[in-house]
Amino acid sequence: MTIAEIEERVDATKVELARLVLNHHVSPLDNPMKIKQTRRDIARMLTILTQKEQNA
Numbered sequence: 001m002t003i004a005e006i007e008e009r010v011d012a013t014k015v016e017l018a019r020l021v022l023n024h025h026v027s028p029l030d031n032p033m034k035i036k037q038t039r040r041d042i043a044r045m046l047t048i049l050t051q052k053e054q055n056a
Helices: 004-027 034-055
Strands: none
Touching: 004 034
16 A cells, blocks of 8 residues: 555544544443454554555
8 A cells, every 4th residue: 555545544533533532421422342353443544654654
């Protein structure tokens, strides 16, 4: 993946996380661990992004 693709995916995942958190505050999610998993996915993508930027 290119740096631009990773940045785009991070942005999309952040929007998804915001939606999950909002929905969870309104009514409990079936799987609240999805919020934790999504936050960790964002962190992984940002780590990969930083590594690619340093190597570029």
